[in-house]
Amino acid sequence: MLTEQEINTYQSQGYLLIRDFLDSSHIDACRQQAMSILESQSSESASVFSSIDQTRTSDDYFLDSGDKIRCFFEEDASIQDDPFRSINKIGHALHDLDPVFEKMSYSRDLFAIATQIGLSIPTIVQSQVIFKQPRIGGKVMPHQDSTFLYTDPQSCTGFWMALEDANVHNGCLMGIPGSHRSGLANYRFVRTKDGLSVTFEGSVPHWDVSEMVTLEAKKGDLVLLDGSFVHMSHENRSPNSRWAYILHMIDGQYNWDERNWLQRPPDMSFRRMVDVI
Numbered sequence: 435m436l437t438e439q440e441i442n443t444y445q446s447q448g449y450l451l452i453r454d455f456l457d458s459s460h461i462d463a464c465r466q467q468a469m470s471i472l473e474s475q476s477s478e479s480a481s482v483f484s485s486i487d488q489t490r491t492s493d494d495y496f497l498d499s500g501d502k503i504r505c506f507f508e509e510d511a512s513i514q515d516d517p518f519r520s521i522n523k524i525g526h527a528l529h530d531l532d533p534v535f536e537k538m539s540y541s542r543d544l545f546a547i548a549t550q551i552g553l554s555i556p557t558i559v560q561s562q563v564i565f566k567q568p569r570i571g572g573k574v575m576p577h578q579d580s581t582f583l584y585t586d587p588q589s590c591t592g593f594w595m596a597l598e599d600a601n602v603h604n605g606c607l608m609g610i611p612g613s614h615r616s617g618l619a620n621y622r623f624v625r626t627k628d629g630l631s632v633t634f635e636g637s638v639p640h641w642d643v644s645e646m647v648t649l650e651a652k653k654g655d656l657v658l659l660d661g662s663f664v665h666m667s668h669e670n671r672s673p674n675s676r677w678a679y680i681l682h683m684i685d686g687q688y689n690w691d692e693r694n695w696l697q698r699p700p701d702m703s704f705r706r707m708v709d710v711i
């Protein structure tokens with residue numbers, strides 16, 4: 435359980451670092467499972483990315499991934515590279531489709547924290563393993579998570595779990611303390627009317643990146659991220675990877691916006707944590 439001081443810090447800063455949240459047996463299980471997913475899926479994704487109509491196929495591959503487990507490549511990776519080292523991330527329904535990630539995601543500890551920070555019906559909408567591969571791990575541009583995962587009122591909350599140490603050398607999270615208090619920028623990542631692709635809508639926000647602080651984390655730490663908290667991560671040019679498991683939750687009492695890129699088919703709707711744990 436969080437202390438009152440931790441809850442206050444989260445509310446005033448927009449993020450909170452919780453040390454030693456995961457124990458090593460969970461981390462090992464999660465890493466092993468990610469490896470076996472990579473082994474079974476990377477050839478499928480390689481064939482998708484070598485298709486002739488690359489833009490169309492990769493749009494579909496991404497847009498249909500909300501209810502699947504799919505691997506996405508690093509931008510700097512060529513598919514001839516070691517397939518494991520070329521994968522940027524696995525997403526986006528590990529929590530609902532993979533038994534190891536399901537157990538880790540629908541945990542009593544995460545549920546307790548989610549309710550303490552104000553989600554009355556914690557509901558997981560998205561899961562990802564981000565690898566930040568050595569030398570080629572890509573930059574994640576400054577953003578607010580609610581731009582991508584929108585509810586009205588906003589309730590998106592990130593649960594970022596370090597599966598390896600994350601520091602300034604291998605591209606740890608960075609963020610602007612208190613930035614969530616300015617609210618969500620008028621900028622949304624939405625499906626186009628025909629539902630077949632995605633686009634940004636609104637005016638591109640400009641944040642003062644000089645205000646970013648590093649959010650270094652040790653293996654096993656959990657970082658909570660308010661949906662309006664401005665954060666990013668730099669490229670990884672170091673020889674070490676930087677694995678993380680990231681869940682995004684919403685408050686299930688609010689409507690999931692029908693224009694969000696991530697949509698589930700009717701027979702696989704988002705699950706309320708309380709119904710699973």
Ligand SMILES: O=C(O)CCC(=O)C(=O)O
Nearest residue numbers: 564574579592667678680
């Ligand atoms: O892990 C990272 O480098 C960035 C993750 C992130 O920004 C997010 O999940 O919202």
